[in-house]
Amino acid sequence: MQFTFDEEQLLAAQALRDVLTDHCTGADLRRAAEAKDLADFETVCATRRRSLRELALETALLSESAGGLGLAPIDAVLLAEEAGRAALPEPLIETMALAVPLLSELTDQDARAMGVLDAVSSGDEIRVCWPGANLVHDITGAIHVLGGATDQDIAVKRATDLRSEPVVSVDPLRRLARADWESADSVAALRGARVSELWHQARLRARVFDAAQLIGLADRMTALAVAYSLERKQFGKAIGANQAVKHQLANVQIKIEFARPVVYAAAAALPSRLNGLDMDERPYSAKWLETRVHHALVAACDAADLAARTAIQVHGAMGYSWELDLQFYAKRSWVLAGLHGGRSQSFAAVHRSLVHDGLALGPDRSFG
Amino acid sequence: MTIKLRYSPKQQALRAEIRQWLEQHVPQSALPSYDTAEGFEAHREWERTLHSGRWSMVTWPEQYGGRGLDLIEWLIFEEEYYRADAPGRVNQNGVFLFGPTLMEYGTAEQKARFLPRLASGEDIWAQVWSEPQAGSDLAALRTTAVRDGDHYVINGHKIWSTRAVFADWGFGLFRTDPTSERHRGLSYIVFPLNTPGVRVRGIPQLDGGAGFAEIFFENARVPIENLVGAEGQGWSIAMATAGFERGLMLRSPARFQRTAQRLVDLLRSAGSRGDPSLESLVSQAWMDAEAYSLSTYMTASRLIAGGSIGAEASLNKVFWSELDLTMHRTAIQLLGAEAELRARLGASDTPALREATRWMDGFLFSLAGPIYAGANEIQRNIIAERVLGMPKA
Numbered sequence: 001m002q003f004t005f006d007e008e009q010l011l012a013a014q015a016l017r018d019v020l021t022d023h024c025t026g027a028d029l030r031r032a033a034e035a036k037d038l039a040d041f042e043t044v045c046a047t048r049r050r051s052l053r054e055l056a057l058e059t060a061l062l063s064e065s066a067g068g069l070g071l072a073p074i075d076a077v078l079l080a081e082e083a084g085r086a087a088l089p090e091p092l093i094e095t096m097a098l099a100v101p102l103l104s105e106l107t108d109q110d111a112r113a114m115g116v117l118d119a120v121s122s123g124d125e126i127r128v129c130w131p132g133a134n135l136v137h138d139i140t141g142a143i144h145v146l147g148g149a150t151d152q153d154i155a156v157k158r159a160t161d162l163r164s165e166p167v168v169s170v171d172p173l174r175r176l177a178r179a180d181w182e183s184a185d186s187v188a189a190l191r192g193a194r195v196s197e198l199w200h201q202a203r204l205r206a207r208v209f210d211a212a213q214l215i216g217l218a219d220r221m222t223a224l225a226v227a228y229s230l231e232r233k234q235f236g237k238a239i240g241a242n243q244a245v246k247h248q249l250a251n252v253q254i255k256i257e258f259a260r261p262v263v264y265a266a267a268a269a270l271p272s273r274l275n276g277l278d279m280d281e282r283p284y285s286a287k288w289l290e291t292r293v294h295h296a297l298v299a300a301c302d303a304a305d306l307a308a309r310t311a312i313q314v315h316g317a318m319g320y321s322w323e324l325d326l327q328f329y330a331k332r333s334w335v336l337a338g339l340h341g342g343r344s345q346s347f348a349a350v351h352r353s354l355v356h357d358g359l360a361l362g363p364d365r366s367f368g
Numbered sequence: 369m370t371i372k373l374r375y376s377p378k379q380q381a382l383r384a385e386i387r388q389w390l391e392q393h394v395p396q397s398a399l400p401s402y403d404t405a406e407g408f409e410a411h412r413e414w415e416r417t418l419h420s421g422r423w424s425m426v427t428w429p430e431q432y433g434g435r436g437l438d439l440i441e442w443l444i445f446e447e448e449y450y451r452a453d454a455p456g457r458v459n460q461n462g463v464f465l466f467g468p469t470l471m472e473y474g475t476a477e478q479k480a481r482f483l484p485r486l487a488s489g490e491d492i493w494a495q496v497w498s499e500p501q502a503g504s505d506l507a508a509l510r511t512t513a514v515r516d517g518d519h520y521v522i523n524g525h526k527i528w529s530t531r532a533v534f535a536d537w538g539f540g541l542f543r544t545d546p547t548s549e550r551h552r553g554l555s556y557i558v559f560p561l562n563t564p565g566v567r568v569r570g571i572p573q574l575d576g577g578a579g580f581a582e583i584f585f586e587n588a589r590v591p592i593e594n595l596v597g598a599e600g601q602g603w604s605i606a607m608a609t610a611g612f613e614r615g616l617m618l619r620s621p622a623r624f625q626r627t628a629q630r631l632v633d634l635l636r637s638a639g640s641r642g643d644p645s646l647e648s649l650v651s652q653a654w655m656d657a658e659a660y661s662l663s664t665y666m667t668a669s670r671l672i673a674g675g676s677i678g679a680e681a682s683l684n685k686v687f688w689s690e691l692d693l694t695m696h697r698t699a700i701q702l703l704g705a706e707a708e709l710r711a712r713l714g715a716s717d718t719p720a721l722r723e724a725t726r727w728m729d730g731f732l733f734s735l736a737g738p739i740y741a742g743a744n745e746i747q748r749n750i751i752a753e754r755v756l757g758m759p760k761a
Contacts, residue, residue: 001379001440002372003662003669009370074371226756241759243745246752250686253751257683261662262655268373283374295655351651354632361629361654363447363622364383366661367373 001367003261005078012071013078015055020086023048026325032089033172033328038140041175049090058095059121061272062104067121073097073205077267080209084216084336087328089173091127091137097209098202099126099146101274105198106146106154106190113188116144116156127159129179130340131199139164139177147181151196155186171331194275201274203340204293208270210336211263211300217333218256218300218307224326225249225311232316245314252307259299266296269368284368291353294346301343304333373665375444382437383444389421390452398722400713401729402458403577408492408534411458415489425463425487428471432479433487439616439668443661446620453626461531462486462493464617466539466558469609473556473597482537482558494532494561496540496583497606500525504746506541507551507603511585513542518592520544520557522565522585530740532581533570535561541602554602559590575732616668616677618741619688621661627695627730628657634702634723641704649698656691660684679754682747689737689744696731703727 028048035041060076062068080093100120106113120126129136129147136145142159161184164177190198226249229240239245269289271278279286308330312319315326337343353359375383399414400407418424419433426445428434437445457463467486470479485491502509511524522542532538538561545553561568565588570578597605631650640646663684667677700707703724711717711725738744752758 001375001665001669002370003666004371004673006370072370222756226758229758238759240752241761243749243761246756246758247745247748249756249758250748250751253755254683254687257680258656258659258663258687261666262659264371264666265373265662268371295658298655299659347648347651350655351647354651354654355635355647358636361625361632363450363625363629363661366447366621366625366658366665367375 003264009075009078012075013082016057016079016082017085019048019051019055020082020088023051024086024088026328029087029089029173029328030325042141045089052090052092053123057092059100060096061101062121066104066117068100072272073208073270074264074268077208077212077264080212081216081219084213084332085220087173087217087220087332089138093209093213094128094137094206095120095126097205099128101205102128102146102154102198102202103156105274106156106188109190110188113156116188119143126156129181134178134181135167136164136177136179138175139179140175144187145179147179148195148199149181151199153189153191154195154198155189157181157184157186161185169335171328171335173328173332174335197276198274201271201276204290205270205274206340207293207297207346208263208266210339211259211296212267214300214304214333214336215256215260215263217329217336218252218259218304221304221307221311221326221329221333222249222252222256224329225252225307225314228315228318239314248310249314252303252310255299255303255306259296259303262292262299263296265367266292269293282368287353287357287359288368291350291359294349294353297340297346298343298350301337301346305337308333379441379444382441383448386423386445386448387452389423390448390454393417393421394452394454398453398726399455401577402456402531402534403573403575403579405534408458411455412489412492414455415457415459415492419488424459424489425467428467428483428487432471432483438672440665440672442617443620443622443664443668446622447625450620450622450626458531459486459489459492460618461495462491462537465495465609466493468617469539469556469605470596472608473601473605477593478596491537492531492535494529494535494538494581496526496529496532496538498526498528500527503528504743506606507554509541509543509554511540511542512546513544513555513557513590514546515544515592516589519589520592520595522557522559522588522590524585525582526585527571527582528580528740529568529583530580532561532568532583533578537561538583539596541606544599544602548600551603553600554606555599556596556602556605557590558594558596559588563588563590565589573732574735575729616664616671616681616684619684621657621664621688624657624660624688624691624695627692628654631695631699631702634699634727638702641702643701646698646701649694650702653691653695653698656687657695660688660691663687679750682742682750683755685741686738686744686747686751689734692730692734692737696727696734699727700731 031044035044059068060071064070083093103113103117107117125142126144127136127142129145131148131150139159144156145159146156148154162179163183164179167176167178169176229245230238232239269292311326318324399410402408402411425434426437427442429436499509513520513522539558541554542557543553544555565586567584568581570581573579632654635650706724711721
């Protein structure tokens, strides 16, 4: 039993944080959000994208023999937290945690997927189009899109083959398009009973990595609010000296610190491969794992929600202005809280496990 | 080594050993409340039983009757303890607050004198800190201990001293330099509660029990060898105790996981009376109890790896105290009109009535949680100032 990150995990997160501290500042986000057109957007993001690619995190979850870094989800969870902390516009975490592992599962069945995976390894961008959602972030920046019409199929298609319609997100850094998944032929595809399980596992993983981003976002928003509370003076003193302000931010910190371990524990419980081959040797059931994942998302959503509300309030009228960079973090947190069934479906799933499915409970069951 | 959230074979064996011992020794029916004379002695007897199995002070070194378990092993012990619904620890303040303080600051003689008797339940300890004018602002305390030859002469008035009515010893904070102010000139002194000049008067609690007391000192003479640490060092020693108290050991997560489990069981068996808001509260409570456990495992791992616990202890204290209150309030609502009925501790009590009484007693006690061990308003100040770096008022 050991619940502390090791040096290597912390260093990897620090490396990403360093890049993002340099190239994903509030000012960088604002330039991207206010870009005139696609070309302008890509210009303002170019330096960051180059620096990120040097870290080769896209394929980090692949085994070393497959050209990856051999990271398990728990090794990568802090990377997602850093991406959240910076409100990173690029879908790096989606590529790393979802697209590439799904693609890798495809290569077992469809040799054509190997070519796509190689292309992604050498820098081609790939996006995910979730069955039923049809929304793709930054499709114009991608060569391939991995998706499915339903949970019964997974396919890879060329981004330019897909008919898509731009749609606007409340998050000014999300460049969304609604894709017509049936409008293009597949480059590689997989069908069969295993496919719905792959999507199911991918959704669990997406929830954990979204939760980790939400923790990073909550942390960032709290830091911004604390900094402002020290700087802003009213009645002759910093507003942060008032208990009414202090206690609100203390409440946010409590929410964050009791969401964080749940997210980490959920990441540690995820199987390394999406098809869950290594579940057999684990001391917990699939139901238990799902419940922990849903709990992680609920806790992270609640922490980020309170952080966003409180940070806006602490900033006073400034908090309601477009000019404040806080909006980028708050809006990203609201978007993430709705994906993959969102907070409400996760809460309902936990409730079902407890009350209707009779999940075994007790003080001796913290880890399954 | 990376995060590994599985118990080792050694930890699993320890769990099995604890489980078996508790199955053989935990009393079949609940003991009377330790806030009665009879219940207090019954709980003292239970401490003796625990000690006979060397389970009373599992984290203490073997030389003092412990097992030298690390914090993860302590968590496992606590999980089994609450899983077995074993009796409350009447010597809790001794076990978790005074004992660790003495091990850190006491002399070899003091350790030999106090720790074995504490471990066996021969001496039950009470914390003697607050005063009528010194609650949240503890540094305002005025009770003096003035040196007179080889004794301190204590005069003043302490209050809200838990267990003091029936306990044997007190550990207190006194002003040994009468000219001093605030946190300077304070000393940590222990004394028998039957010392001449010490008068203990019970204060009935919200639940009617004699849980705490006020203590009057009139020229009470305490030998100087009862000073813990150096004279004038009392504040920093007391704050170390407060760290243990708020931080980790006073309220293990298992306690709340057990309550959450009972709450889910109550919902499963009794239903929500058609109130969907209660359903949500139950699920949220279970999640929060799990979160507290996971957080504590993280803290324990960090401490084992050589880290320390500081102001973040205040996060724990706010979290568990509010969780405990919410869980009990929710149970009271699930019980509806049944919640007001009290068991008479006789043969005619039905199991349902006993369970309802347990919830109501727990509810009343949970109201104290956000107040004791440093009121939650103070904890939030500490979080804001020392975790987030916000300015003092």
